[in-house]
Amino acid sequence: MQRYRIRWTKVGRVRFVSARDLSSVWERALRRADLPIAYSEGFSPHAKVSFPDALPVGVSSTGEYAELTFAAPIVPARDLGALSATLPEGMDITTYLEVEGGAPKLARMLRATLWELEWPAVDADELTDVLSTRGRQLLDAEHAEVIRHRPDGDRVVDVRPALLTLAAATRSGPSGAAPTGPGGARTVLRAVLRNDGPTVRPTDLLTALATDVASGTVREPDVAPPVITTRIAQGETVDGGLREALSGEIAPLVLDVDAEAA
Amino acid sequence: MLGAAPTIAAPPLPSRGQRAAYRRPGTAASVPDSVWDALEPLLPEVTKPAQYAGVEHNQVRSEWGAADTRWLLCYPDTYEVGQPNQGLQILYEILNERPTALAERAYAPWIDLEERMREGRIPTFSLEHHRPLWAFDVFAVSLPHELGHTNLLNLLDLGGVPIRSADRTTEDPIVLVGGHAAFNPEPLAPFVDAVVAGDGEEVTLEIDAVVRRWKLAVVDGSADPDDRHQLLLRLAAVEGVYVPAFYEARYADDGRLLRTVAVEPGVPAIVPKRTVQDLEQWQYPRKQIVPLTETVHERFSVEIFRGCTRGCRFCQAGMITRPVRERLPETVQKMVEEGVKDTGFEEVGLLSLSSADHSGIGQIVRDLADEYEGTTTSLSLPSTRVDAFNVTLSNELARNGRRSGLTFAPEAGSERMRAVINKMVSEEDMLRTAEIAFSQGWRHCKLYFMVGLPTEQDEDVLAIADLAIKVWEVARKHGRANKVTISVGGFVPKPHTPFQWAPQDSPQEIRRKLALIRQAISKVNNLKLRTNDPEEGVIEGLLSRGDRRVAAAVERAWRLGAKFDGWHEIDTLPMWTRAMEETGVDLAWYTARERDENEALPWDHLDSGLDKAWLWQDWEAASSDDVVEDCRWTACYDCGVCPGLSLVHDTGYDGGTNLPDGRVALPVLPTGLGGAPDLPTQAERYVGG
Numbered sequence: 001m002q003r004y005r006i007r008w009t010k011v012g013r014v015r016f017v018s019a020r021d022l023s024s025v026w027e028r029a030l031r032r033a034d035l036p037i038a039y040s041e042g043f044s045p046h047a048k049v050s051f052p053d054a055l056p057v058g059v060s061s062t063g064e065y066a067e068l069t070f071a072a073p074i075v076p077a078r079d080l081g082a083l084s085a086t087l088p089e090g091m092d093i094t095t096y097l098e099v100e101g102g103a104p105k106l107a108r109m110l111r112a113t114l115w116e117l118e119w120p121a122v123d124a125d126e127l128t129d130v131l132s133t134r135g136r137q138l139l140d141a142e143h144a145e146v147i148r149h150r151p152d153g154d155r156v157v158d159v160r161p162a163l164l165t166l167a168a169a170t171r172s173g174p175s176g177a178a179p180t181g182p183g184g185a186r187t188v189l190r191a192v193l194r195n196d197g198p199t200v201r202p203t204d205l206l207t208a209l210a211t212d213v214a215s216g217t218v219r220e221p222d223v224a225p226p227v228i229t230t231r232i233a234q235g236e237t238v239d240g241g242l243r244e245a246l247s248g249e250i251a252p253l254v255l256d257v258d259a260e261a262a
Numbered sequence: 263m264l265g266a267a268p269t270i271a272a273p274p275l276p277s278r279g280q281r282a283a284y285r286r287p288g289t290a291a292s293v294p295d296s297v298w299d300a301l302e303p304l305l306p307e308v309t310k311p312a313q314y315a316g317v318e319h320n321q322v323r324s325e326w327g328a329a330d331t332r333w334l335l336c337y338p339d340t341y342e343v344g345q346p347n348q349g350l351q352i353l354y355e356i357l358n359e360r361p362t363a364l365a366e367r368a369y370a371p372w373i374d375l376e377e378r379m380r381e382g383r384i385p386t387f388s389l390e391h392h393r394p395l396w397a398f399d400v401f402a403v404s405l406p407h408e409l410g411h412t413n414l415l416n417l418l419d420l421g422g423v424p425i426r427s428a429d430r431t432t433e434d435p436i437v438l439v440g441g442h443a444a445f446n447p448e449p450l451a452p453f454v455d456a457v458v459a460g461d462g463e464e465v466t467l468e469i470d471a472v473v474r475r476w477k478l479a480v481v482d483g484s485a486d487p488d489d490r491h492q493l494l495l496r497l498a499a500v501e502g503v504y505v506p507a508f509y510e511a512r513y514a515d516d517g518r519l520l521r522t523v524a525v526e527p528g529v530p531a532i533v534p535k536r537t538v539q540d541l542e543q544w545q546y547p548r549k550q551i552v553p554l555t556e557t558v559h560e561r562f563s564v565e566i567f568r569g570c571t572r573g574c575r576f577c578q579a580g581m582i583t584r585p586v587r588e589r590l591p592e593t594v595q596k597m598v599e600e601g602v603k604d605t606g607f608e609e610v611g612l613l614s615l616s617s618a619d620h621s622g623i624g625q626i627v628r629d630l631a632d633e634y635e636g637t638t639t640s641l642s643l644p645s646t647r648v649d650a651f652n653v654t655l656s657n658e659l660a661r662n663g664r665r666s667g668l669t670f671a672p673e674a675g676s677e678r679m680r681a682v683i684n685k686m687v688s689e690e691d692m693l694r695t696a697e698i699a700f701s702q703g704w705r706h707c708k709l710y711f712m713v714g715l716p717t718e719q720d721e722d723v724l725a726i727a728d729l730a731i732k733v734w735e736v737a738r739k740h741g742r743a744n745k746v747t748i749s750v751g752g753f754v755p756k757p758h759t760p761f762q763w764a765p766q767d768s769p770q771e772i773r774r775k776l777a778l779i780r781q782a783i784s785k786v787n788n789l790k791l792r793t794n795d796p797e798e799g800v801i802e803g804l805l806s807r808g809d810r811r812v813a814a815a816v817e818r819a820w821r822l823g824a825k826f827d828g829w830h831e832i833d834t835l836p837m838w839t840r841a842m843e844e845t846g847v848d849l850a851w852y853t854a855r856e857r858d859e860n861e862a863l864p865w866d867h868l869d870s871g872l873d874k875a876w877l878w879q880d881w882e883a884a885s886s887d888d889v890v891e892d893c894r895w896t897a898c899y900d901c902g903v904c905p906g907l908s909l910v911h912d913t914g915y916d917g918g919t920n921l922p923d924g925r926v927a928l929p930v931l932p933t934g935l936g937g938a939p940d941l942p943t944q945a946e947r948y949v950g951g
Binding site: 012013014016017018020021024025027028029030031032034039043044045047057058086088089090119120122123126127130187221222223224226227 | 263264265266267268298303305306310311312314315316317318319552554555556560602603604605606607608638663664
């Protein structure tokens with residue numbers, strides 16, 4: 001049995017595929033690439049592909065991960081390359097790492113996520129200012145409770161414990177994950193959220209930032225939802241960003257173009 | 263609000279006079295803008311957004327300018343239901359293989375997205391490039407049943423195309439329909455430009471050639487670019503193409519149809535269906551599309567034969583797809599192996615109307631079971647034949663998995679009723695088959711029945727419960743947890759069958775009969791009854807045997823909001839009831855009335871190959887409980903289909919099935935009878951998963 005950990009992307013149109021449908025997308029791609037993936041035992045065997053967590057439908061990602069168990073040895077560069085080629089457009093394997101004996105669990109290597117929220121090319125300067133100011137206030141606060149609306153009822157979530165750092169900036173180059181709408185300067189918010197502990201999603205963070213934290217009262221949000229949300233990478237938090245779990249590369253919190261730190 | 267996204271407007275619909283530029287052949291055409299940018303921001307708000315994204319494995323994306331003719335193939339229901347359709351898959355491949363053509367696909371957007379599309383003026387779009395319907399040359403729609411008719415009007419309207427043929431010009435696509443419900447297209451006559459009955463492979467390519475020649479003639483000045491009539495005439499000259507506008511229905515004073523007559527010089531009085539004579543020449547699918555989201559059938563499918571010789575009198579599919587044409591076992595094997603490799607599907611479906619009837623089925627199943635034994639590839643054979651052989655085949659197919667459920671279709675409860683419908687299964691057959699199935703470890707058995715069949719009495723209805731209880735007793739003998747489910751649907755008489763003259767039961771009567779069954783089995787544990795809403799048969803019945811006058815009700819019902827008639831999300835029956843009142847359509851006259859021998863039927867000018875006199879004779883035989891044998895194994899009874907086709911009369915009773923080119927396939931001994939497994943009753947047809 002050989003195990004590989006991979007980092008993969010889910011960008012463009014394929015981001016609308018649900019986590020529930022993804023396992024058969026992977027299983028069929030593995031069969032097309034004719035790789036000796038291992039199968040679980042039992043009446044309805046499933047390919048041994050495990051995902052650390054589910055990405056919400058519609059969210060883009062360059063920081064998805066999976067662990068693949070093979071029943072026979074593979075030639076990773078060639079075989080995982082073939083797998084990447086037969087995956088749907090927008091799904092690509094970008095990094096792989098063979099799992100050595102005694103390696104920590106994948107989930108333990110993915111303690112934090114760098115998220116990016118990008119707004120359309122309107123109100124960029126003002127919005128970046130507002131988010132920078134509110135971001136500082138949020139980092140200074142001990143708690144930031146928001147209400148998460150769900151079909152099965154509302155829940156109060158404290159965003160603050162999960163928030164490690166954030167920065168807002170104005171980006172004028174081409175859009176990041178999915179080029180959408182007209183060009184021009186756009187506000188981009190990057191934040192590192194902890195993966196351990198109660199789940200806090202970028203939507204919860206936005207709820208906290210879309211109202212004036214300092215006022216402390218319930219107000220109507222005055223910031224629109226971002227046009228695209230991207231899970232950039234997962235790994236460990238470090239100064240200035242996130243150390244990606246498989247490659248060790250640093251994904252920066254602050255963008256180097258037209259950057260303005262919070 | 264800061265950072266609010268400006269609404270991305272859909273590319274505007276060009277006004278009339280501006281659309282011809284998009285339709286030019288080749289690179290001379292203007293390329294219509296994709297609607298994706300306008301659509302994308304709506305997707306996070308709607309259910310199952312992946313169905314609108316495209317990007318499936320094996321989709322074909324050709325440049326607009328790379329083709330002379332551009333087709334939009336459509337199944338007028340959701341992606342989930344329509345994507346697995348085998349017919350459209352085949353046409354998609356053969357059109358895209360032709361260097362001068364391109365084909366993209368469209369499905370009906372679900373109610374939540376359609377609402378937002380209308381607000382944002384986003385037209386019906388293709389999945390490959392998200393291009394608008396109005397820009398294509400041919401909008402080819404498969405009508406597998408009648409409950410997609412309102413969706414067809416809705417898709418046209420949403421797509422920027424006038425719903426009535428008479429209002430369309432050369433700036434609009436040709437609206438072409440095919441599929442089983444196209445065997446009576448009269449309720450859609452004012453809305454469609456051309457209809458094809460029968461097998462689509464050859465005629466689609468012929469139509470494509472006609473459209474291309476016409477377009478090239480427009481370019482070189484030898485055809486009038488505004489003369490749509492001329493284009494329709496050229497289409498009508500293709501064998502099997504019916505252009506409703508060239509025909510008129512004439513009625514008697516009492517409202518009965520006298521005749522549908524050709525009123526355009528040169529068009530045929532009777533339009534024949536098309537029949538592909540040798541399936542070996544059409545080895546599709548090769549590159550089956552692999553969906554990224556859940557659909558009703560996720561498997562690689564190979565049609566192992568087309569047609570059916572069982573002669574079940576209720577079964578339209580069995581009648582209109584005659585004669586039987588089998589694929590060679592080695593071709594089936596090759597298509598499966600290549601298809602599984604290419605798609606990565608975990609399941610293989612061996613499709614036909616009664617798959618256990620292929621004369622080489624034993625070999626096909628054994629070879630494939632050998633090939634995939636010990637792998638994760640599973641095989642399925644949609645067959646509902648009531649016999650031991652069917653269980654044997656199922657055992658082979660279940661080598662890799664567990665023996666969970668088997669399906670049989672006795673269709674009726676009493677011996678007399680089964681003789682009426684020509685379903686030659688005895689109670690003894692059924693019980694012996696159940697005994698074999700449960701003794702060999704199968705744990706669940708599903709039985710299909712119908713109520714509302716011609717000449718049915720309450721005792722026939724109660725016989726369904728009796729038979730079900732007897733099967734349940736067999737099941738229980740082999741395990742207390744074993745289960746039996748009976749699925750009972752209301753019968754809807756269909757055109758081109760011996761029951762086309764029969765009265766249809768009212769929903770009240772169907773409900774009463776279902777209640778009789780429910781009461782009779784109420785005390786039995788682990789025997790479940792599944793039924794569907796009897797009201798559903800009302801619209802299906804009206805549209806199945808309706809004439810051109812029903813079209814007014816179709817349009818009115820759609821304007822009142824009817825769509826997705828086969829679903830339960832919208833209660834469309836009140837809309838239909840009001841539409842029928844307003845347009846003077848008498849439901850009972852169309853559905854509950856028994857027609858007589860001399861009455862003209864709205865589909866008489868469409869020739870399914872079956873001789874009307876033979877159908878009448880078979881209808882009379884039904885009334886006297888006479889049966890006819892399966893002509894695959896017995897002497898020909900001259901239903902009318904085979905003469906004229908260059909087929910060796912395809913029977914196996916003299917020792918082998920004769921195939922073209924002198925090939926002979928060995929017959930297996932037939933026992934018991936099957937049904938129409940891949941064309942389930944309404945209850946099954948619309949259920950996901």
